[in-house]
Amino acid sequence: MKIGVVVFPGSNCDHDAYWAIKHNLGINAEFLFHKEHDLKGCDAIILPGGFSYGDYLRSGAIARFSPIMKEVIEFANSGGLVIGICNGFQILCESGLLPGALLRNRDLRFISKFIHIRIERGDTIFTGELNRGDVLRIPIAHGEGNYHADKATLQRLEENDQIIFTYCDPKGNVSEDTNPNGSQLNIAGIVNEAGNVLGMMPHPERACDSVLGSTDGVGIFRSLITAREEVAV
Amino acid sequence: MNPDTHTTTVEDAKNLGLTEQEYESICELLDRVPNYTELGVYSVMWSEHCSYKNSIAQLKTLPRSGSRLLVEAGEENAGLVDIEDGYAVAFKIESHNHPSAVEPYQGAATGVGGILRDIFTMGARPIAALDSLRFGRLDNQRTRFLFEGVVKGISNYGNSFGVPTVGGEVFFEDCYCDNPLVNVMAVGILKADQTASATSGAPKKAVMILGARTGRDGIHGASLLASREFDEKTEDMRPTVQVGDPFYEKMLLEASLELIASGIVIGMQDMGAAGISCSTSEMSQKGRTGMNINLDLVPLREADMSAYEIMLSESQERMLLVIEEQDIAQAEAICEKWDVPIARIGTTTDNGFIQLHHNGERVANIPVESLVLGGGAPVYIREQQEPVYLNETLAANPRELIGSITPSDAFNQLLESPNIASKRWVYDQYDSMVRSNTVQSFDSDAAVLRLKEVPGKGLAVATDCNSRYVYLNPYRGGAIAVAEAARNVVCSGATPLAITNCLNFGNPYNPEVYWQFAKAVRGIGDACRSFDTPVTGGNVSFHNESQEKAVYPTPTIGMLGLIEDLNHITPAGFQNKGDLIALLGEVGNELGGSELLSTLTEKVAGDAPAIDLEVEKRLHLTLLTAIQNGYISSAHDCSEGGLAIALAESSINSKEQTLGADVG
């Protein structure tokens, strides 16, 4: 089992994702440079957080044109497992792998703090080891995390159960007060219709080590690994 | 007649911020009259910012070496402290006060960019940033504009570059209303045997410029701005705004670290104030070489820039690099990978001269030694005179000034004071967790980072300075600033190792200001000697004044501490119900320069609290031993607002915000 971490110019959470997978989860990890055309046989791909191309023009607007993204899109369209974290989620939306877009935070300020997200579905590739209704304490750090999609898309997301994580309070209640950035329906993470591509704004890789204050991120990566091993065997 | 090479007059020198005597000594050093380009180079190299001419004599009294220091203070771009296990920590604090007063967002952003380059030019990967900020009162519209712009500038640059901003402080005091203080500190980690030095190495080496194109940014930017007070005519300085590009700097970081790791780097220095002039001359001095530079080879952003402009430009995100000629291809390959341009602009020589060529003509021929600190740059001992205001402030009786007030009224008013109230609005804008090393940040006395490179060990870093105390008693204030920084890292479970300092003062030509400066430096030196925390370097910022008054003397101290065992990490908030609360050290009823006095009466008066450095040292050792023996569940330093506020903060930051304190 090997997980690839893509490195775009300006990605700065690539080392964190790599460390979490290799040292906290004990799974082989490899950096995939944006100029390359080869996913090096990775079983799953992570688009890490950061400020690819400085977030200039729009977050993820330029990274989506990187050579490596052609491979990632092909990999995803053929069922390959992909997680886009924060900037990675923005890149997935810009490249059309996920619907909607991430607009500026409602209060026009960057927000960095621990928040709570509720698991809306326990039966996906990314939440198999967790249960519907569980609350995870995971940090966010972004300036453009305000998820937006038109009415029709939102309706489809709800009908197909593609909304995986929503911003909530420590007890799991979802309301306007628990919405840090103005995202519609408190959306913190969604999957594509096929269920093999996840985009989420919170940073699970920052919550995989008790010394940092939370290990709630481990379940998401653990689910991905178990799901992948079952398919491979 | 090429304006670059026309011979100059003393008038030209004055326009460039040099005094008549300085112009004469330049003529003596050159044994002729300098041309305009040469005079420009001298004007920035002999500016306050680069030469430390008015401060070096005092700085030399500070303890600047110690068993753990791998480099003497001032030798390299940042301090370098050995933390064993083959690793070292580079750290430094610098000011970007004047550019931030002109344009807060870009001023603060380029301040972060500059201090980060000082760290990675040594081969260290930046792992933490802190910012120590001071503004006027919040009820002033201009202050709010500066405050929001500075915080946004720091937030965006640090977050985009990918370094966690983990600590710092924010103060609001009337004296800073037109002249905010923006001090930024950065910390980096590197293998002790893989450091890069800011040297030219030896003759016949290739001199390369790495990074962004050179434009007309900030000409007479940081260097000259630091020698002029601010008054209404700030507006006409507008064009000299430098723009930072954190994305480009991230590419520059990766290229620089990969170049250093490849072993081909002979010497490297970042370009800060005075750009190419400073990096070429300082590296040449350290390497005891000269440099022949062809300015036609410098990649430019604007066409037809003069030699003068190229040499003084302070465009951001650039480095100077010295490598062997046969390694140029390898260097180019590494830079190509990171999309960072690199261009050869010259060669090191053995004649000890900086020789500049432009459009086929030699436009400058300057002896290196004559330019640099420790060489020909002037050193002044200014006149000192005890300030008149002290007669009044020392005579005042703070207890009387406060008059009668119930403890709860005083307590509530203190909690509302901007200097004490929560700074969450500021630090929630900083990504304090990127690089996933941050164990504690803004709600504890010092920021604490675990070190992936040295499993089980950690670093604690804090910045501190109570400028009211320094105003009321510079010697004591200087010592207290170091003591408080030490106390903060000790409260987090760390052994204080070394400090960096950012000395923000008024106009050194004013004897009262210079008295404050000399006394504060003495206080800092004595405290550092007592705690065995040598000074590893830092920065001096003079001419911090607005309208007529100097800002309070503000020697910001950045303290680095080592946590031998991650189990020693101690939070500031109460942890368990039923824990006993103990006060270490006596409570003197000293209200001089207190937050209570200024909140209730808007006065800063009385004397700074007494400090006994020996008692302070024993306090640190006692607390640290108790922590290391596992007796302590939380520890918090009493500072602004005293014991009452310390108890309040420990309750507010307690586990799940559920605990209070019952004090007999």
Next chain:
Amino acid sequence: MFKAQVDVMLRPAILDVEGKTVENALRSLGYENAGHVRIGKHITLKIEAESREEAQRIANDISKKVLSNPVMEDYTVSVTEIETAEAA
């Protein structure tokens, strides 16, 4: 040589949080009669092309594919001929 001016705005249906904030600032500064503030990007670029039509085509292509995100933004493009020497 041609100069393209591209305006990229959030689609009308989308709440413009930045515009709202500026609008509130205007009110507090006494500009009672100003409102409906919306903020987007104004992008200028120079295009070498044989004809205005070709420059327009290139500008449209760039605007559609790179400068704007159809999910949330609309764009308008105007192209004018300029002397080669003229500054952008």
Next chain:
Amino acid sequence: MFKAQVDVMLRPAILDVEGKTVENALRSLGYENAGHVRIGKHITLKIEAESREEAQRIANDISKKVLSNPVMEDYTVSVTEIETAEAA
């Protein structure tokens, strides 16, 4: 009722880091003939005023004092009359 369109751009001498990055991206995407990219703000707002001149005066005042940062930016304003009912 009048509609003001304000473009706020960095002064030509000031480095446009965003424009530079987008320009490099366009090059790498094959738009060899596009360059000199500069990115600023396009702001639209509605102004109630008695006359076009008054609306222009208000728009200028707002642009100078609120919408642009005199230290680093220039602005241009154009005002057109619109039916009161028309969308911004």
